[in-house]
Amino acid sequence: xxxxxxxxxTFDVTGTLLKLRSAPGQQYxxxxxxxxxxxxxNLLNKNFKxxxxxxxxxxxxxxxxxxxxxxxxxxxxxxxxFKASKFQLKDEKLDxxxxxxxxxxxxxxxxxxxxxxxxxxxxxxxKKIPMGVISNxxxxxxxxxxxxxxxxxxxxxxxxxxxxxxxxxxxxFDLALEKSNLTNLKPEExxxxxxxxxxxxxAAKNAGWNAFVINDGDFKSFKxxxxxxxxxxxxxxxxxxxxxxxxxxxxxxSTAEQDLx
Numbered sequence: 001x002x003x004x005x006x007x008x009x010t011f012d013v014t015g016t017l018l019k020l021r022s023a024p025g026q027q028y029x030x031x032x033x034x035x036x037x038x039x040x041x042n043l044l045n046k047n048f049k050x051x052x053x054x055x056x057x058x059x060x061x062x063x064x065x066x067x068x069x070x071x072x073x074x075x076x077x078x079x080x081x082f083k084a085s086k087f088q089l090k091d092e093k094l095d096x097x098x099x100x101x102x103x104x105x106x107x108x109x110x111x112x113x114x115x116x117x118x119x120x121x122x123x124x125x126x127k128k129i130p131m132g133v134i135s136n137x138x139x140x141x142x143x144x145x146x147x148x149x150x151x152x153x154x155x156x157x158x159x160x161x162x163x164x165x166x167x168x169x170x171x172x173f174d175l176a177l178e179k180s181n182l183t184n185l186k187p188e189e190x191x192x193x194x195x196x197x198x199x200x201x202x203a204a205k206n207a208g209w210n211a212f213v214i215n216d217g218d219f220k221s222f223k224x225x226x227x228x229x230x231x232x233x234x235x236x237x238x239x240x241x242x243x244x245x246x247x248x249x250x251x252x253x254s255t256a257e258q259d260l261x
Contacts, residue, residue, distance in 0.1 A: 001232075002248040005189065006210070008180050009124055012167075012194030013135040016214055016238075018111045018148060024048045027110060028081060031100050035093055039085055047084040051077045061166050062138050070138035070161055074102055106143045113148065114214070116239025121153045123242055123251075134176055134192065136160040136167055136199065155180065168203030193241070197226040201233065214238055 003009075011017050020027075025045020032039050055063075055077050062070035078098040082089060104110055124131055135141060137159045145151040156179040158172060165172040173192070177185050187208030194200025195215045204211035205228070213229065215222070216236045223229050235241040246252065 001210070003124065003127055003129060003191075003245060004249070006129060006191045007182055007185055007189040008130055008132065008176070009191045009193065010132045010134045010176055011192075012196070012200050013133060013137060013141065013145075015114070015195035016193060016200075017114060017117050017133075017150060018144070019114050021110055021112050027104070028078070028097075028101065031104065032082065032097055034100070035097050037082070037087060037089065037093070037097070039082070039087065043085050044081060048077070048081045051080045051084065054080075061136070061164075062161050064161055064164065071102065074098070074138070078102075102140075106140050107147050111144060111148050113150070115237045116242055117150070120238045120242040120245075121150070123245065125153060130155045130180060130182065132156045132158065132176055132179060134158045134167065134172055134194075167199040168206065170203070170207045173204060173207035173209060197222050197229050202226065202228060212241060214241060 023041070023045045025041045025043070025048055028044045028048060029039045029041035032044075055073060059066055059068055059073055062068075063073040064070070068076075075095070075098040078101055079091075079094045082094060082097070121131065131154050133141070133145070133154050133156070135158070138161045139159060141159050142151065142157055145154070145157070151157075156176070158176055158179060160166040160172065163172060163175060165175065173187070173190075177187070177190070188210070191210040191212065192200060192204035193212045193214060194204075195213065197213055197215075201211045201213045211233065213222075213234045214237060215234070219229075219231055219234050222234070223231070235244065
């Protein structure tokens with residue numbers, strides 16, 4: 001597939017545009033140490049995963065509907081991660097750690113570009129195709145994209161928290177059609193790119209969009225779980241997808257794009 005028939009491209013963020021510089025357990029451990037809490041980072045990471053999954057299930061979309069709110073949602077994850085690691089900490093100290101982490105996760109201290117991302121974004125922009133973001137995220141997303149120098153590529157940002165719909169809900173893709181401000185834009189003229197076969201690929205397909213997966217995991221394992229996944233739509237990195245676009249369009253990788261990658 002080349003981009004000649006595409007009028008809008010949207011991206012997921014976590015795992016697609018940006019990756020964490022280190023595991024949450026390590027980041028939690030480093031900040032905890034600043035407040036006198038010396039922890040096993042591996043245990044913190046294990047407990048973070050458990051608490052995150054629990055909160056996603058009990059309080060979907062960062063606690064939007066229940067009224068908990070995204071800040072309290074994340075503070076609960078952080079507090080319970082430390083408590084599950086057998087630390088008997090005063091609430092005041094946990095609150096300070098949580099506040100520090102919430103602010104730090106807005107910055108490039110925690111996030112880095114996934115491989116090939118600046119190059120593919122520049123390529124699509126040079127094709128004069130508008131781009132947007134569709135992400136299950138809280139309102140910090142704009143600050144994160146500004147701080148990682150990606151915000152300027154996008155015409156709009158849609159977070160699940162600020163719009164009330166989480167992927168795989170079709171409505172968030174329908175909303176992207178409106179936000180694009182493109183006249184008579186049809187779903188089949190749109191392409192969504194993300195790292196999750198269910199939340200990104202299948203969800204976009206169900207909305208009538210084109211879709212690609214960028215994930216360095218084993219394709220066969222994903223295919224067993226998601227039979228609808230097409231190997232021609234599966235790429236190990238943004239760079240690999242960029243090269244595929246170039247090959248299909250007859251373009252060449254410019255020196256500037258090589259430098260970006």
